[in-house]
Amino acid sequence: MSILTLKSVRYRYSSRYHNVEALKDVNCEFEQGRIYAIVGKSGSGKSTLLSLMAGLDLPSEGDVLFSGKSTRTMDLDAYRRNNVAVIYQNFRLFPMLTAVENVMYPMELHGIRPKEAKKRAEEYIRSVDLPDSVFNRFPSMLSGGEQQRVAIARALAMETNLMLADEPTGNLDSTTARNIIDLLARLAHERNYCIIMVTHDTELLDMIDVTYQMKDGVLVKV
Numbered sequence: 001m002s003i004l005t006l007k008s009v010r011y012r013y014s015s016r017y018h019n020v021e022a023l024k025d026v027n028c029e030f031e032q033g034r035i036y037a038i039v040g041k042s043g044s045g046k047s048t049l050l051s052l053m054a055g056l057d058l059p060s061e062g063d064v065l066f067s068g069k070s071t072r073t074m075d076l077d078a079y080r081r082n083n084v085a086v087i088y089q090n091f092r093l094f095p096m097l098t099a100v101e102n103v104m105y106p107m108e109l110h111g112i113r114p115k116e117a118k119k120r121a122e123e124y125i126r127s128v129d130l131p132d133s134v135f136n137r138f139p140s141m142l143s144g145g146e147q148q149r150v151a152i153a154r155a156l157a158m159e160t161n162l163m164l165a166d167e168p169t170g171n172l173d174s175t176t177a178r179n180i181i182d183l184l185a186r187l188a189h190e191r192n193y194c195i196i197m198v199t200h201d202t203e204l205l206d207m208i209d210v211t212y213q214m215k216d217g218v219l220v221k222v
């Protein structure tokens with residue numbers, strides 16, 4: 001079964017002055033063990049779609065199903081806390097916490113004791129190909145590529161199989177970007193994650209299993 005399914009998803013932004021039909025009829029399935037890309041012009045609805053998949057909002061019509069269950073019938077706070085990890089373009093690490101403390105954070109929210117969380121955090125940091133020397137460094141002491149690896153380690157520490165990424169390579173040079181996508185693809189293939197990434201970096205699509213284009217509020221396979 002697919003981990004995430006979108007069924008006839010529509011989304012409208014409504015205000016007193018205008019209505020924008022951002023998503024018109026999105027149907028799609030995402031499976032574990034694969035990395036997906038969603039591409040499309042600015043304003044085509046990519047961020048809107050990601051926010052529905054991340055449980056930040058509900059569709060105006062249709063359903064987003066996680067493991068067959070609609071986000072409509074879920075506690076969305078619990079869904080965001082337990083089931084979906086999000087990686088951002090600007091990393092969004094906590095500046096006052098070290099790399100290890102950043103990665104410990106989701107585990108501490110889940111009630112894992114600090115000693116155990118620290119041990120797992122160190123393993124997650126090693127698993128994104130960072131050396132032990134970054135453990136106690138603050139984000140400001142890390143390069144952009146290193147910060148994004150720590151952010152990926154923190155996403156792994158959510159201990160869910162679904163990872164969403166909004167332009168994860170947008171702030172990185174092309175070599176570093178390629179290394180990050182290579183890492184994400186390996187996580188999908190070797191550790192059975194479902195990784196869905198929004199990007200406009202078409203140079204990196206050769207490493208992606210399935211690419212969709214968002215066009216006028218509809219997703220089409222490329």
Ligand SMILES: Nc1ncnc2c1ncn2[C@@H]1O[C@H](COP(=O)(O)OP(=O)(O)O)[C@@H](O)[C@H]1O
Pocket residue numbers: 013014020021022040041042043044045046047048049
């Ligand atoms: N908060 C909002 N209020 C009204 N319209 C919005 C809002 N956010 C996005 N939109 C509109 O919805 C459409 C899709 O936007 P978005 O999902 O941000 O596209 P993308 O991420 O592909 O650039 C655009 O027409 C945009 O102007």
Ligand SMILES: [Mg+2]
Pocket residue numbers: 046047048
């Ligand atoms: Mg966007």
